[in-house]
């Protein structure tokens with residue numbers, strides 16, 4: 001119940017032990033096509049260029065930046081947590097001029113905040129983290145396309161923790177490029193990074209005058225394997241892709257609306273329970289993620305002792321705070337298959353017990 005990897009359903013683990021097909025076997029090519037189709041549904045897009053990259057979520061991040069940027073490109077990045085900070089670092093390593101919009105960790109950006117930074121100047125990319133796992137904040141995407149249009153920029157989003165846990169709707173929000181990871185709300189082991197790029201992003205890549213600096217992450221080459229030609233680029237992680245296929249199938253079998261509603265209900269039950277215990281939440285109510293909750297630790301509570309207690313006595317792992325939130329919060333994940341009422345209840349009992357173990361007063365908690 002930390003910030004990922006999340007619990008993996010048994011059928012995903014089982015299929016990953018099926019015999020390894022060749023990466024050009026016709027049956028495996030069909031698995032690939034179905035993965036791309038299911039990803040389009042969950043990303044909410046018709047984008048042709050939609051596939052999982054070999055590597056974790058950060059490889060998805062790097063893929064988008066190395067393919068969309070050339071040295072001298074201008075990038076505006078919203079930094080309000082670990083992953084905005086990481087995007088800025090990756091973009092800088094691509095030789096881009098990086099301008100950051102910054103706000104406190106746990107807060108989010110409005111279109112006006114970004115417009116105040118762009119001031120109508122030309123930008124190549126505007127990048128935001130849709131679900132900041134380091135803080136528990138949900139970044140609204142409404143109105144961001146219009147800001148990108150005023151400066152001719154592509155709109156890029158980190159959807160690692162949003163995909164499969166809340167609506168992503170790339171086409172509706174006019175997002176040109178998005179990446180995700182498998183081990184958060186898709187509930188698949190780590191190791192793949194779904195990406196999706198719009199026709200507008202493809203046009204930008206087609207106009208490059210330098211080859212993509214990373215051969216391994218070059219989408220032009222990889223698209224030839226995932227698209228028509230089936231040209232070998234690198235050996236696909238075959239069994240990992242079986243697992244993703246099953247994980248995506250489970251998402252669609254449950255139904256997107258039902259899945260998002262389940263995440264919302266369980267997340268809100270956790271929030272209510274934590275507040276009943278007298279604890280307060282880091283992120284303001286309108287921008288809270290329900291798949292990742294940052295709860296403030298009470299005064300006098302020992303963070304590491306509490307986390308050890310929870311793991312030893314309840315078998316629950318939660319995340320600690322990062323950056324300016326270090327030592328101040330726990331990050332509790334209810335992602336994908338892990339978003340279950342029984343987990344909420346067990347976790348609340350565990351948090352209460354760990355407070356009691358440290359001699360802190362614990363209110364009665366029938367209201368769940």
Ligand SMILES: *Cc1c(COP(=O)(O)O)cnc(C)c1O
Nearest residue numbers: 056057058083131133160161181
């Ligand atoms: C987990 C995460 C990443 C990084 O993914 P890795 O799989 O750890 O490489 C990037 N962005 C967000 C928002 C994340 O939660």
